[in-house]
Amino acid sequence: MKRSSISALAIAATLTATAANAELLANSDLSLDPVEQATQVDAMIAVVFESLEPKIPGIVDKMIDIADCESNRNQLRPDGSLKENSDPDSSAAGVFQILLITHRPDYERKNLNPVEVADNIMFARYMVERKHRRGRENVYEDWECA
Numbered sequence: 001m002k003r004s005s006i007s008a009l010a011i012a013a014t015l016t017a018t019a020a021n022a023e024l025l026a027n028s029d030l031s032l033d034p035v036e037q038a039t040q041v042d043a044m045i046a047v048v049f050e051s052l053e054p055k056i057p058g059i060v061d062k063m064i065d066i067a068d069c070e071s072n073r074n075q076l077r078p079d080g081s082l083k084e085n086s087d088p089d090s091s092a093a094g095v096f097q098i099l100l101i102t103h104r105p106d107y108e109r110k111n112l113n114p115v116e117v118a119d120n121i122m123f124a125r126y127m128v129e130r131k132h133r134r135g136r137e138n139v140y141e142d143w144e145c146a
Contacts, residue, residue, distance in 0.1 A: 069145030094120030
């Protein structure tokens, strides 16, 4: 493959990734209406996990179900402030209630913020992909709701 072809493929891949990321919303762009916010979170989960469907059939629906069980897919209060975990002894955070006591170093390595909904979703994908690469049959084992 010629260098120009490789460059063209790299540019196309970058544009595709940028388009997908454009659909991920910052917390400040999420609706304060709980129903609309849940719909937005579902759409972001679909964007992040859809490319895994060929390898892990049903992953988008399963991850939406897990997010619904873990957090009701709502992270913001009607006043726009972030909902805190109701258990003061838990380090779980975000849409997927990922345990920060365990995963904070990986979040930091990936330069992701656990309180940002989009970052929490992307980190959940990282967790699933890591399990899948290691040949784990149950890639959802990190979530009790799975």
